[in-house]
Amino acid sequence: MDDSDEVDEFAVEDSDSLSDRPSELRLCRSCATLVDADGQGEGMLVSTAVNLKYEKFSSEIIVLLLICGTCSKYQAIWYRNKWTSFDSFLQISNHPTTITLQVTSLKSRICLWILSQVLHNQFDLSENETHMQFLPPPSNEFARLLIQNGNVIGFYSVKQKGALYRGSTMDRYQMNMVDTIYIRKEHRNQGLGILLIEDALDISPGHDLGFSSPVSESLLYVLKKLLIQHPALRDKIWLCDFTGCEGYKRSAWYEIKASLQ
Template sequence: MHVTLASKPVPIGLSNVGFVPLYGADLRQKVLALFSPQDQFTAVGLYLLDRWWSLEDILKTADPARDGCVEVETLGERIVLYILNRVVYRAMEMSSDELPFLCHGESDNAKILWKDGQAVGFYSVKPSGSLCSTFLTQCYQLPIMDSIFVRKCHRDNGLGLQMLENFVECFKEDCLGLRYPLSKVMYKVCGKYLSLYPADRDLLWEVESVGRPSQRTNIANKIQYLPFTEHSVANRVGAENEGVMEKVTSRIQEAMEYTVEIVVRF
């Protein structure tokens, strides 16, 4: 038996069909997944509403006008979030310098980024005061952006910056956290944000654990010393230009002193 997904026939058999947990370690809710015959760890479709759906079809909405960051509320949106995180990001698009995100829980605070009716990214947040799953007796000390992702085919269009701006707009605290370790791409996004909003240089912090003051590093300060960020490049260029001007000024002064000395002796 075969099913056609994304214009390609995929065989269906006991060896490539199985249930996967929608919320990671929580095994109460599962979805039936179809895996590629060439890769038994990568899902190519899910069985929903009495039929098989390709992943790309699930990532589309019937409303082509849906756009921007939309809070995840329905089961369907949870499934879209699962596909973006566990399949698209982890199995297909994760960079070598990045760490995989954990599965999002059933009640996790998350938003999906929609563009022209397609799900192209997401971010999730651990609100201030919520319990930490790793340290059950401790609560997060500030809102922390726990994960953020934009599909590769939609990058370099300002979408990461759009989600960061949305995160800032939704939380009015004096300090906001981003989960350690940040990727190179996310440092660049933060650099763009801070260049647009320089008054927020003390707003964004890279945080570990629950984000106590001793577990925070100011992102604006850190960006200045990172070699791959536009902000640090601009600082280096400025410093180099200042160095050149100092040398030129020094030589002009030396020349003037030498000229004065000749005139006096003459």
């Protein structure tokens, strides 16, 4: 399938079909507002268009999303001429394995957007954690999806060594730097966080790996487990500000040791 075919999968071929409401979408997953098959009831499901920048195209890609008229949270995506739940969209194969996949195709880029902007920002964060929302992922940022049993359940993104620091024309990242890392709540505490960090280390074997500050307590906990298990990595993992140059990086292991005292 080429890129233009992928774009067509998100196009609205029949405007009348926009009123279709699959039964799985009648109950808002956030506020439990009930909507009947005609879009009436306690609340309404309304469509909204989102422009996604995709580096392979000169213009933005418009993706149609369904939102709950009561709580304003996303509910589904228009895909292959029907409303599709996010869980269904994120099921991309039937392979019973756990793998990572680099984001290169349009669908994988949209999977990344759904994970960061919908599942993380709207459903996994509490009202007191809105300051932890992810920014929309840049169209050209290196990212890999985490896939378990055919379902996309997480991702991490990396500012690559040598890339320009955001907004700068001169300053460049001094090491690969993990900018965001996310695993859906129901799949946590399975060792998958360590798997993602090890995967990021494998991008440039033997080289330093930074993590953009601020680093969450949960990520520090995962780093602690990793560095206790693998002492050889203790001088390779850094907590970074700015580009991670001298004066803007701190040893993750030293900070973890200090917290243990």
